[in-house]
Amino acid sequence: MNKRNSIIGLLVIAILILILTLADFLALHDIMREYVSPDIIAKIGISGGVQFPEFTQCVPEWTMASVSLYGRIALLIAAILLIVFALRRTKTT
Numbered sequence: 001m002n003k004r005n006s007i008i009g010l011l012v013i014a015i016l017i018l019i020l021t022l023a024d025f026l027a028l029h030d031i032m033r034e035y036v037s038p039d040i041i042a043k044i045g046i047s048g049g050v051q052f053p054e055f056t057q058c059v060p061e062w063t064m065a066s067v068s069l070y071g072r073i074a075l076l077i078a079a080i081l082l083i084v085f086a087l088r089r090t091k092t093t
Contacts, residue, residue, distance in 0.1 A: 013076075031065070
């Protein structure tokens, strides 16, 4: 692996992390606006079988937040490994 490929790999990883971070922000912003927690509703005393619309559970947004977290972890591990390999290669040449 040469330095150019390492730099390109790190650039791709950085761009993917940026995209995931922006998607995470958008998902969490939507959750802040729409999420209705059944636990909170119970604590404030609303009962009687109140049915909230399905979108208030924010399932896609929570899924995106989870995918973003795991994706960023994987990409950061890949970036660390790329840096370690590049440093090892630099020492030997």
